[in-house]
Amino acid sequence: MIADLRRIVGAAQVIERPSALLAYESDALPGYRRRPALAVFPGSREETVAVLRRLAADGIPFVARGAGTGLSGGALADDCVLLGLHRLKRVLEIDPAGRTATVEPGVVNATLTRLVAPHGLHYAPDPSSQSACTIGGNVAENAGGPHCLKYGVTMNHVLRATVALPDGEVVTLDRGDTGGYDLLGAFIGSEGCFGVVLDVTLRLTPNPAAIITLLADFTRLGDAAAATSAIVAAGVLPAALELMDHATIDAVERSIYAAGYPADAAAVLLIELDGAAEGLDGEADRVEALCRASGARGIRRATDPAERARLWQGRKKAFGAMGRVSPHLVVQDAVVPRTQLAALLEEIAAIGERQRVRVCNVFHAGDGNLHPNIPYDADDPDEVARVHAAMREIMERCIAAGGTITGEHGVGLDKLPYMEALFTPPTLEAMCSLREVFDPERRANPGKVVPVHACKEWHAAPSARAAGRTST
Amino acid sequence: MAPNDTRELADFLSETTDGLRIVGAGRWLDAGNPVRAMHTLRLERFAGVRQYVPEDLTISVGAATTLAELDNVTRPHGQWCPLLSWGDDSGTVGATIATATAGPFAASLGRPRDLVLGLECVDGLGRVINAGGQVVKNVAGFDLTRLMTGAWGSLGVITRVHLRLRARPAADETWVLHGDPAALDAFLRGPHAPLAALQLGSAASTASVASFGAVAVAAGADSVHRRLGLDPSARWLLRLGGNAADVNAAVKQLQQLGDCTQHDANIWTLVREHCAPPASATQWDWSPLARRVKHQFDPRGILNPGLLGERA
Numbered sequence: 001m002i003a004d005l006r007r008i009v010g011a012a013q014v015i016e017r018p019s020a021l022l023a024y025e026s027d028a029l030p031g032y033r034r035r036p037a038l039a040v041f042p043g044s045r046e047e048t049v050a051v052l053r054r055l056a057a058d059g060i061p062f063v064a065r066g067a068g069t070g071l072s073g074g075a076l077a078d079d080c081v082l083l084g085l086h087r088l089k090r091v092l093e094i095d096p097a098g099r100t101a102t103v104e105p106g107v108v109n110a111t112l113t114r115l116v117a118p119h120g121l122h123y124a125p126d127p128s129s130q131s132a133c134t135i136g137g138n139v140a141e142n143a144g145g146p147h148c149l150k151y152g153v154t155m156n157h158v159l160r161a162t163v164a165l166p167d168g169e170v171v172t173l174d175r176g177d178t179g180g181y182d183l184l185g186a187f188i189g190s191e192g193c194f195g196v197v198l199d200v201t202l203r204l205t206p207n208p209a210a211i212i213t214l215l216a217d218f219t220r221l222g223d224a225a226a227a228t229s230a231i232v233a234a235g236v237l238p239a240a241l242e243l244m245d246h247a248t249i250d251a252v253e254r255s256i257y258a259a260g261y262p263a264d265a266a267a268v269l270l271i272e273l274d275g276a277a278e279g280l281d282g283e284a285d286r287v288e289a290l291c292r293a294s295g296a297r298g299i300r301r302a303t304d305p306a307e308r309a310r311l312w313q314g315r316k317k318a319f320g321a322m323g324r325v326s327p328h329l330v331v332q333d334a335v336v337p338r339t340q341l342a343a344l345l346e347e348i349a350a351i352g353e354r355q356r357v358r359v360c361n362v363f364h365a366g367d368g369n370l371h372p373n374i375p376y377d378a379d380d381p382d383e384v385a386r387v388h389a390a391m392r393e394i395m396e397r398c399i400a401a402g403g404t405i406t407g408e409h410g411v412g413l414d415k416l417p418y419m420e421a422l423f424t425p426p427t428l429e430a431m432c433s434l435r436e437v438f439d440p441e442r443r444a445n446p447g448k449v450v451p452v453h454a455c456k457e458w459h460a461a462p463s464a465r466a467a468g469r470t471s472t
Numbered sequence: 473m474a475p476n477d478t479r480e481l482a483d484f485l486s487e488t489t490d491g492l493r494i495v496g497a498g499r500w501l502d503a504g505n506p507v508r509a510m511h512t513l514r515l516e517r518f519a520g521v522r523q524y525v526p527e528d529l530t531i532s533v534g535a536a537t538t539l540a541e542l543d544n545v546t547r548p549h550g551q552w553c554p555l556l557s558w559g560d561d562s563g564t565v566g567a568t569i570a571t572a573t574a575g576p577f578a579a580s581l582g583r584p585r586d587l588v589l590g591l592e593c594v595d596g597l598g599r600v601i602n603a604g605g606q607v608v609k610n611v612a613g614f615d616l617t618r619l620m621t622g623a624w625g626s627l628g629v630i631t632r633v634h635l636r637l638r639a640r641p642a643a644d645e646t647w648v649l650h651g652d653p654a655a656l657d658a659f660l661r662g663p664h665a666p667l668a669a670l671q672l673g674s675a676a677s678t679a680s681v682a683s684f685g686a687v688a689v690a691a692g693a694d695s696v697h698r699r700l701g702l703d704p705s706a707r708w709l710l711r712l713g714g715n716a717a718d719v720n721a722a723v724k725q726l727q728q729l730g731d732c733t734q735h736d737a738n739i740w741t742l743v744r745e746h747c748a749p750p751a752s753a754t755q756w757d758w759s760p761l762a763r764r765v766k767h768q769f770d771p772r773g774i775l776n777p778g779l780l781g782e783r784a
Contacts (some may be wrong), residue, residue: 368609419612
């Protein structure tokens, strides 16, 4: 089989050596490590389909991977074939007038925005990893980002996709608008379990005529959460509304990404308003008034694009900045109703104290999308246990508050333990039914997203090694 | 058959082998194909608001709740549900989601697929499925919400829907644009995005108009003008919403581009009732994948049999 794969993609694009496979042991969530049996990097759509067909012939499971920036352990290939798609990076078409772009899955998110910038357009979903993450990965995870508050997540921007099913069959999925099941909607966010994206047509968004970026700082974390809820309740729809707590500000300001956030603040809100220039100042005044009424100590407006970029860099690189705090980081992702934010943040703080871990909150407050992050040392078993205990408690609280266990990172491996707390057995079974439609042999990203024992008719997926892999 | 609650519906669906025609308010009786059903499954008891926290801008309602009721509940809080689908407000939320019927505001405010956060439904095996959730961002598990939205009840009977709401715009004006069809193209390339742009009669669509998602009412254009009480010279109907300064600036730009007159906003009620495009289920795409979906969720073929033109 390996000889066949080498024939398809070229010898250099098949990696077998354990030392070389180390690089693919984890995604951006370093707490999970699983060694792939093999890594294959096709260079074209045709090679991708040929690889899938070859794997199907021997019933071998595989896991697709983009840039490996995922935060749920979703692209870990435990004894499977890792199918890296980063070489598929052709931009097939940009239609500035129709405001669409068709790209291959390996195109980097920020690259697409850079390419369409001359036309006054951008690709709206902007995960913090956008300088590295791929469009294919974004589609697999239904990725979000700060500006999804106003502009919507990946789902709202995908018009069409050509995908290869796990058996290598190529199908075109669209939104079902013309009479059909919304199989595209089902595919987006399926975390690599339904097949592999070969190309995708995306909606591009006109750049706003005007942008106002505000930084409001607070002496109490709860006040920042209350201000968020007040802004949402008042019917203002900012393009982005981000919250960073003191621990995050501290990490950012000590790093090369220092953005000039007030170092003594308990929390800051980074609020961006955009749209037509007329009336935008008035909106900003309204937001300022709401922040002050909730107890904001100071508010500043970015006066030029450079200052705006600096404020945003601090937010987008906050995860990176936390690398200064400790060698490892658990990034969590949950959503609660926005009216519950203040209460939840208090509970998270109490959980952190109880478990003696340092929680850094940096998140999409306007969506209620929490990201409690815990820097820790993975070589300290006691701390690892406390981190996991804290995370479990936080997730349980979010579910109890009427929320969900992931807003944008996906379930992957990391959130599997919570799926049964969130969904009823018949609902999980229905998810298995949908998986059955796309991947009846369960070879695509096996063991992820839905706990296998929740599926009535689940059969153990074969291991790549058990399928007769021999070192040649 | 009119079940009292989800449990009763689930018990019934898990046992019956007869075809059922699913009815909310009975306004989508057919999608262009005859339903071959022994019984009618009436959902009128699944009506009413289940949960509404205005400050969260989300609402959860029974599927048989009408769009009019939804509007009555949200309006006092300065909010609206942008579903505002084709047809009148006596249609139900469940049917709107089941048929994914958009409306003239879908381009700016979102289609049903963008506005539904989650739903409860019972599939053809009698499984009670709680898809999605009630928060505005959610990627937990496979997306059964999208699958059920626009499936015309053929995979599951929707019993409850969780929706995203929006604040009503502070300023809301309706304008009729006469004469030059290029004027709207120029407007749409400007900074002001309208809530809706309706093309009255057929004209070549430009790329900007198409990418905005403007709705064209081409069939029998003359009678459209008559039904809406508009002068035959009317080319476009525009709804501008936002803060007052933004809308004022948009109107100024519109006036520079061409001949335009302000109109009563009630015209949109007429537009929704009289300008609906034909139902989208007549030419259903029965790809092999689609057949497999149907087999997984309704293997006995009891839900709206024949509605989507499927083979018996």
